Amino acid sequence: MIKKFLMTPGPTQVPPQVLSAMARPIIHHRTGEYSELFARVNENLKYVYQTENDVLSFASSGTGAMESAVINLCSPGDRVLVAACGKFGERWRDLAAAYGLDAEYHEYEYGQPVDPDDIARSLEADPHIKVVFVTHSETSTGVVNDMQAIGAAVEDHDAVLVTDSISGMGSAEIRTDAWQVDVVVAGSQKALMIPPGLAFVSVSDKAWALAEKARLPRFYFDWLKARKGLQQAQPTTAFTPAVSLMVGLDAALGLIREEGLENLFRRHIVMGRACRAAIKGMGLELFSPDDDSSSSVTAVRLPEGIEDGRLRSLTRDRFGVQFAGGQGPVKGKIIRIGHCGYYNYTDIIVAIAALELALKELGHPVELGSGIKAAELIFGEETV
């Protein structure tokens, strides 16, 4: 009997309450019943986002909502700034290129954060920059960028600040309004605890002002169409929503409301802390930052002589624990332990045990229990 522990940064584990909600007979989306659910989901999304801005929903992966930010804010040839420190930062660059934008590109090494001062300097030097695109939680490395500092760097300029918080929303705190982040992209399949297929964007007044003038072509991902639906007496979507996923999201947001944001973020911080302690305790080296900012994903350097594919097949097939591998230049060099969403200490303990057992099996000198002990020391102080 294998019990499966999905420890990847998306998709993540889905709570049984959510799975069973999604298994209910489907309802129609142009009904009072659905509008009521949609209104509640919108309110609860604002709660998690910590915003009074509109939060728009799309039936798509997170990339679709990222693209929506590009096409709703920009006109052909617009000057923008992209700051990337990993694979998902590069996606902003690729999106900007696909739409013929004139992008100033800041690139940071995988594993390093974006420097907010670089953004401040660029905006000082070039007042034509209309939009700044930056990743909040860089899923490929575990780095979480300092959106408070980046928000402060942008706020006095005309530029609109857009961030991808797909693996951050609900695990690495982002205070959308307080930190003046104009557009925040999120996805369903990370800390929001439902399967992939929904994506979200919050839009500030500053961003709406730009969106109303933007001239890149768009249709399905048109924010104005989405806002029109939201503003109706019975709120709705422009196009058929992914009804069952919205029903699941409603259940998941209910769980988040019950836990409360403070507990939610604290749980993720403690899990990250325990995970890092365990990795160091078993003699491995961290790739993700060794501080509390890194609460969604813990990235671990593969020890010399251990082959990525063999290690992860072994943890998955024999021990039931699925980790993620590296991407881009760190492919084959790191593994990633996702713990954003429906995770608590039990998952971390199991994940670390599987890693210890698999490394031992592959001949790496690891003292069984050494990582677990370090994690337990953290969880003994604060069980989450």
Added chain:
Amino acid sequence: MIKKFLMTPGPTQVPPQVLSAMARPIIHHRTGEYSELFARVNENLKYVYQTENDVLSFASSGTGAMESAVINLCSPGDRVLVAACGKFGERWRDLAAAYGLDAEYHEYEYGQPVDPDDIARSLEADPHIKVVFVTHSETSTGVVNDMQAIGAAVEDHDAVLVTDSISGMGSAEIRTDAWQVDVVVAGSQKALMIPPGLAFVSVSDKAWALAEKARLPRFYFDWLKARKGLQQAQPTTAFTPAVSLMVGLDAALGLIREEGLENLFRRHIVMGRACRAAIKGMGLELFSPDDDSSSSVTAVRLPEGIEDGRLRSLTRDRFGVQFAGGQGPVKGKIIRIGHCGYYNYTDIIVAIAALELALKELGHPVELGSGIKAAELIFGEETV
């Protein structure tokens, strides 16, 4: 106790086997397990599509896949032809306008089909037309256009033929290859029997040749990215797929395989026939065509003095049966009975009973049982 019968042309009823498949713990999409499922889904989609062409999947509503056809086939200013006979045909017009295409627009009255000869004449007269956009099953009226004749009208020209079969695929037959339909758009929430959130496009060689030269900007809906994923040894998607919906689709396509295409289409034809007989039997007037082409949606003219909202609230709240209203110019003038997907004679009987009961309740002179009797006469000959 209310038992709910969703009789709308999308979302449609989801089989319990599919609901329970989607309630299984989520799996990761970059695994052999998912690739195996995805490969099987792709094969089974080709079976339903009756094609050897690639069928691409997107996490989006059907409109997203319609947009994908526009942006993957066209370059700015391209000459195209749009033939519309209802709300979803108009969507092609709106998409063409959003992307600055130069569209020749054929408009037919709601309830009338597109005339294939008009398309032939336009293509003869204007060899610059690159793409023809037309609806297969017009969900807003119940009209199903003759794609065989339209395919024949286009085949000798350079133009690529694109059709929206979102409410047709799996209920109103479309022989993609035999009828030379280059691009067929489908959605998950109609006869494919799963919740909304997935959309599909098949792409012929002729369409690929055009797609490779098309210059409209695109990213999330890029066909070339999707094909690249499909062609890998372990087939995958460019972006995170809607995993739980794909798991549901796998189960639903299994049911379709079991039934077989011939039975599948026959069942829909007989349901349409029974539904029309019932409507006429109870003294109402059909809005959708009174022939076997109309197998997805039966549209009924509201009798004098019967208010749409009151009628449909009554059938829904008191009798548990949800119908759809009219759209565009026929809003408030018709109701639509959806029977594409997981429906059989029992649903038609219940739907007709609810309609009889509600009309009686609202003071319309209807003989109870008159519609049911007419439907039973059909189902007595052939129970589906």
